[in-house]
Amino acid sequence: MEIITTHKNVDFDALASVVAAKHLYPKAHIVIPRSINANVRSFLSIHKDLFPFMSPLGVPQDEVSRLIVVDANRWERLDGLDALMNRSDLEVHLWDHHPDIGDIHAVAGRQALVGSAATLLVQELEQRGAAIDPIQATLFLASIYEDTGHLTFPCTRATDARAAAFLLEVQADLNVIQTALRPGYGPEHKEILAHLLETAQRVTLNGHVVCFAKADLKGHVSGLASVVAMLRDVLSADAAFGLFWDGRRRQSIVIARSGPDSMDVAALMKPLGGGGRPEAASALVKGTRPEGIENWIRELMAQNGHASMPIFDLMSFPVFTVGPDETVDAVHSQLKERGHTGAPVTEGEKTGGLDFLA
Incomplete structure (x- = not known):
């Protein structure tokens, strides 16, 4: 059995990459993590019949012979597949664009510093002359646009632009993309932003203006990343860290946003078990409240990414x-x-x- 999977908190790049990988591995089953970003969930609610996938809970892991991982390079970012981690007989393929070195060791695939993981797969599909329908092309282009800020983020490469041009040639729909990438913002988000502004601390660390803000959650809230992005804009900070406490699950959600040519927040999220891009990253930390995580991030910044704080604080x-x-x-x-x-x-x-x- 072959499976294709990606990271938790599935964004458009993750979804597009597993769908694109299906072209390269037609016998593989797509396995989507249980946590999915709100705009991706909305897209799937309309087009779910076109993108069949399995839950990680339904995977007979002892039957898996090949694992294809896209848009992630660390085991901890995968959902419910821990039993595969130490399998010496497992063939692993990896397609990823993150700059950090992970712990998923592959025998095939491709890793390169481009703006989007989907770019690597689209480039391969174009070279193979694969048939891509307009809905798939639209999904692939949405992923490139989301991860590169419509080709404006510093992570953008010429390869991303060429992949976007190819997808437009095969009828990617820009109207659908415009709607899909528009972040949802309602009364609940407005309330959370107001609370973040009340708790925000704006400090200077290592020459960067950094904002830390905390809020408690009363259940699942989608679109928190857009709220943290607004927080950074409002406070004119180089980077903003939204620290959200989920008391029901006893876990903290950390969302980080930074400006172009500012600080690499993905490097700061890595020791917390998270990841992302230099300008947008997140982490989920079980059992530790936001206050402890803020101290941890401050220590990481002081130590240039290598914390030496006492384990008691964690x-x-x-x-x-x-x-x-x-x-x-x-x-x-x-x-x-x-x-x-x-x-x-x-x-x-x-x-x-x-x-x-x-």
Whole structure:
């Protein structure tokens, strides 16, 4: 069995890349992570019949012989495929455009510093003379436009522009793209932006004007990235970090936005288990509140990306530990229930436990 997958919080580049990869690997099944950006979800609600895919929960992982990863280069960014990580018999192909070196080691595919992962795949499809219908062309162009800021971000390369021109030649619809890429903004977003402005701290770190702002979430809210982008514009900051606490899941959502030629926020998100582009990145941190994450980011900036802060600052309470005699199945159930991927193993009296950042 072959599967194609991408990173959590699926954006247009991720969706376009898995669809484009399907042309190159016709026998593969597309596996879409469970978290999908709002504008991508809206696009799929209209065109879902044209893009069939599986949930990671439905993948029989012991039957997977080939894994094709697009627009991601680290295992932690994939959804629900941990069992494949240490498979020595697994053939991995990787198509990615991120500048950092990840931990997914592939035997085939392509990695290059371009504005969009879809650009690499579109370039390959053009060379092979693949048949691309107008809806697919529109999706591919939307991904390139989104990741390059309509070909204006510093990450944009000539290859991106050539791929965009090719997609226009095969009837990509600019009207659909204009609607799809328009961020949704309603009363809920307005309320969150007002709260971010109330809590915002504007500081100068390493010569950059940086803004940190926090807000609690009362459930899932789509389009938070557009709110953080507005925050940065309003405060005229080089970079803005929106730190959102989801109390129900006991996790923090970190969204970072920076200006052109400012700071590489993707490099700052990497130690937090996140990723993205130099001007737009995010991370999901379980068990650690926004205050601790802000301290972590400040330390990372002070150390130029290499934090040396005490591990105590990254721990959350109440503490959860496991004993050396507990079974794997029992521990797995406890971790799943708490929403964590690891816990310390201790001898002697078991505490209520310390949840390490995972």
